[in-house]
Amino acid sequence: MKKKRFGLWTLILACLGAVIISGGTVFLIMGRQVQSLQATNESMGKINTIYNVLYNNYYKEVNRQKLVDGAITGMVNALGDPFTEYMDESESQSLNDSISGSFGGIGAQVQKSGNELKIIAPIADTPADKAGLKANDVIVKIDGKETKDLTLNKAVSTMRGKVGTKVKLTIKRGDTTFEKTLTRAKIPVTTVEGKLDKDDPKIGWITVASFSENTAKEFKQTIQSLRKKGATSFIVDVRNNPGGLMDQALAMSSMFVENGKPLLQVQERDGAPTVYKASNKLDDGFKVKEKTVVLINGGSASAAEIFAAALHQSANVTLVGTRSYGKGTVQNTLPFSDKTELKLTIAKWLTPDGTWIHHKGLRPDVEADYPKVAYLPTIDTKKTYSEGQNSKQIRNLKQMLAFLGYDVEDTSEFDAKTKAALEKYQTENHLAVTGTADKETVQNIEAKTAQKVAKEDNAYQKAKEQLEK
Structure with missing residues (x-):
């Protein structure tokens, strides 16, 4: 899985009834048969007529596939749902890669x-x-x-x-x-990483990047490894986790929740919600009873939110960080022989207590976040910034320099003070001393900023405090 730069914090048909999530999207395999696509009603007849008229009578030769793709895309876009989409072969392959891990x-x-x-x-x-x-x-x-x-x-x-x-x-x-x-x-792709806290080796810090086919297995192995090293409590970090396979999220959630307690509800257009509960079938009898805190933020979506909500509501686990993304709908994928796929929303998922968090997200018990500089956009390195210029990019660059301890004003102007600060930075970091912000200098500043941001992780420190209570 590719790693995002610090400023950018920025599926699959299985057996009937299986639930999955990927890339911030939850997928539920429909329990009813997908009907054959036949132009048997008035609407489809009209579409068929327009297709034939355009293909046969437009004054220039028309590409048949473009008409088909355009019709499909138009119908999908008419829903106004960003999570329903028609994916080409490349997009479908990318989706499948993310699921398989x-x-x-x-x-x-x-x-x-x-x-x-x-x-x-x-x-x-x-x-x-x-x-x-x-x-x-x-x-x-x-x-x-x-x-x-x-x-x-x-x-x-x-x-x-x-x-x-x-x-x-x-x-x-x-x-x-x-x-x-x-x-x-x-x-x-390894989706789970674990290590002991450098200051308190009894705390195990587990980062879950996404929920892929082997994530629950990796998670269990990580817990076991940290236990052997002396961990007696855990911080599970699902910040910036966009989601993944729901069966993995359920298996991991079940590890922390007493059997029989709810983990998730899924509600289709008609009918009562289907409730998923913790069980030995989900977690193979492996339970985590050590004190645990979960870290979330605005990049925690879908499967990450399902996991966090299940632990919070059914295992009384404290959530620390910022409000999560808020993705509460369920999708299914329909593959075609030309390797394209239709991904459509068919249901919504609810937390154990029946709450729909769509567009609302999960609120943490304890609010804490990285320094604000962590959320600055990356600088456009196709340009070189120099004295006399004025732009928003320059202001962002100056905020990074200030965060790193250099004396600059919080303005968008590249003044003499900015030039002096850059010259000092370049000297101290063994860069060509030009007093201008070229590509190499900008990338170096961003890397140093990211390193310092990681060390000043306020949410992680708050999570440690919760474990000590």
Whole structure:
């Protein structure tokens, strides 16, 4: 899963009745048969007539597929529902990758350092590892395309692709440059990470990035590992978690909730809600009885909200952070033979006590957040900022500099004081001292800001205080 820069905090048909979530969306497999799409009523007859008239009589030749896609997209957009959409092959594949918790790729963790795309480390037993790629290797080209001008996200997406296809990399190692052709393979994504608090090793900090096919299994293993290391309480962090598979969220929720207590309600257009309850069937008898706090924020959506609400309402777990996203509808996907998919809203989900949080979100018991600078948008690095200029981007840059301890005024003007602060920053961080904010300087400032933001995690500190009560 690609990692967002700090300023951007910014499925699948299974057995009948299964519930799933991905990318901030909950999916419920419909319990009723999808009827064959036939133009048997007046409305469909009208659509069919218009299609034929346009295709056969428009003054220029018309692409048949464009008409079909346009008709489908128009019907979907008429609903005014951002969670109902017609997805092309690429979007469908991306959705399926997010659900499976894996993707086709080479298996190398990379980072952008200045203009260089560097390998942090190859993942064991992946194409990158087998090809002998090493940490600090620089990927100069991908299929002949220079990487120096590619964003990190673009470079990563270029190296990903269908399992079994090939990608040619030009690698620089020290003074040597060579080429490697790798065959993409299925690369698993780890969605759960756990570690002991550096100041209090009895606290286990577990970050859940999304809810994919193996998340509940990873979560259980992480709990067991932290217990062996001495953890006697846990902070479960689902901030900026956009969702995932609902069966995983239910399994994880059940670990904290007494059997028989509600975890979730799902209500379709007609009929009473279906209530899902904690059980050994969901959690395999694995229970977490240690004191726990859950961290949420505006990026916590769908499955993350289901998990947080279940623990809060049915296990009396304290929520710390900021109000969650508020995604309370349920979708189903209908795949087609051309690898496109229709994703449509068919129900809403409710918290254990029957509350619908759509557009409202979950309110934390204890409000706390990162410093405000964490939510500044990233700076446009296609421009260089210099003395005499005035813009909102410059003000954001100055706020980051102020956060890092440099003396600047809170204005949008690039004045002499700003230039002096930049020169001091560049000197202290071994950058070319120009007094201007070029791409390298801006990226360095953003990285330093992100590092300091992570250290000043007020919500995490509040969560620790709750565990100590």
